[in-house]
Amino acid sequence: MTGAGRSIVACGRRVDIGAPVVLWDREAGYVCPNKRGRAVCAQHDPALNDQPTRPDAEYRVLDPASAYAELKKCVYQLVLHYDACYSALHCHETLKDSPFKGSHFYLDLDGVVYQTCDLYWKTNAAPADDRLGNERAVHVEISNLGPEALASDSEYYRFERDQYGEKDGRWQLLLPQKYREKILTPNFRPFAARTRGERGYFSRRINGKTVRMWDFTEEQYRSLVRLCVGVHELLPGIALRVPCDPRTGRVPLGKIENFATFAGIVGHAHVQNGTADGVAQKYDPGSAFHWARLRQELLKEERKRRGRNANKDAEGPEFFPFPPAFP
Numbered sequence: 311m312t313g314a315g316r317s318i319v320a321c322g323r324r325v326d327i328g329a330p331v332v333l334w335d336r337e338a339g340y341v342c343p344n345k346r347g348r349a350v351c352a353q354h355d356p357a358l359n360d361q362p363t364r365p366d367a368e369y370r371v372l373d374p375a376s377a378y379a380e381l382k383k384c385v386y387q388l389v390l391h392y393d394a395c396y397s398a399l400h401c402h403e404t405l406k407d408s409p410f411k412g413s414h415f416y417l418d419l420d421g422v423v424y425q426t427c428d429l430y431w432k433t434n435a436a437p438a439d440d441r442l443g444n445e446r447a448v449h450v451e452i453s454n455l456g457p458e459a460l461a462s463d464s465e466y467y468r469f470e471r472d473q474y475g476e477k478d479g480r481w482q483l484l485l486p487q488k489y490r491e492k493i494l495t496p497n498f499r500p501f502a503a504r505t506r507g508e509r510g511y512f513s514r515r516i517n518g519k520t521v522r523m524w525d526f527t528e529e530q531y532r533s534l535v536r537l538c539v540g541v542h543e544l545l546p547g548i549a550l551r552v553p554c555d556p557r558t559g560r561v562p563l564g565k566i567e568n569f570a571t572f573a574g575i576v577g578h579a580h581v582q583n584g585t586a587d588g589v590a591q592k593y594d595p596g597s598a599f600h601w602a603r604l605r606q607e608l609l610k611e612e613r614k615r616r617g618r619n620a621n622k623d624a625e626g627p628e629f630f631p632f633p634p635a636f637p
């Protein structure tokens with residue numbers, strides 16, 4: 311693959327996540343079109359916090375060691391999104407059309423992770439209902455058309471036919487040639503990891519709307535777990551957990567009460583129901599996203615890590631400056 315490695319980067323520090331990663335400076339990489347400085351970090355020119363987007367060379371981190379210490383203190387959420395696009399390339403094209411949007415990671419159909427900028431920078435992908443969401447977060451846009459794939463629900467693209475086709479009980483995304491040929495894995499066929507009944511797609515209510523969509527790919531789920539673990543290693547404030555409703559034992563799909571203080575991995579819909587003026591109502595990563603699987607896999611990872619740490623000489627407790635989360 312052109313330029314695929316396995317490491318993600320924060321303030322110049324790298325962690326091998328055990329999944330394919332293409333960084334922004336590689337030939338096959340994507341450069342975040344709209345980086346910003348985080349208001350709570352001081353290792354950059356504060357003029358970079360606001361619009362308009364400057365030339366890439368102006369986004370300089372002054373002292374990487376201090377920047378990393380600051381970043382670890384202020385970032386405690388990894389926010390998952392569907393990108394409402396065919397693929398990572400399509401997502402990148404869409405974000406480039408905006409004067410302010412961006413995302414640290416794109417997760418393509420074949421499980422390749424693209425990191426678009428150092429995690430030190432802020433990207434605007436989810437203001438959240440208190441408008442401070444991007445300051446405390448890193449984001450991943452996971453390629454999936456979401457409700458757009460269904461002709462009857464398609465609002466942006468106004469598709470005349472459903473964008474998935476069924477063959478032998480498997481549902482495949484019908485990817486236009488232009489995007490198919492840019493998927494790094496040769497001849498990759500994007501199948502929904504799970505299907506629901508004869509119609510194939512999932513349908514559940516999220517933040518007041520019935521969201522119908524086909525599932526993400528198996529390759530995306532596998533890489534996502536690796537990405538969550540890697541991001542947690544770089545930024546331990548992002549705990550390896552997802553919201554869980556203590557009454558049902560399930561991951562809620564819509565907004566959670568402690569959306570601003572939860573330290574861990576959340577969906578865009580968990581933090582943003584559009585209650586603030588000018589903030590949109592959100593549903594992603596949507597009704598098909600397999601939260602129970604992610605939760606189980608993160609619990610397994612946590613247990614593994616605890617086992618490993620118990621064997622090490624204790625160096626004192628790890629510092630988590632955030633309030634305990636829900637539940």
Ligand SMILES: [Zn+2]
Pocket residue numbers: 390391392435436578592594
């Ligand atoms: Zn989103």
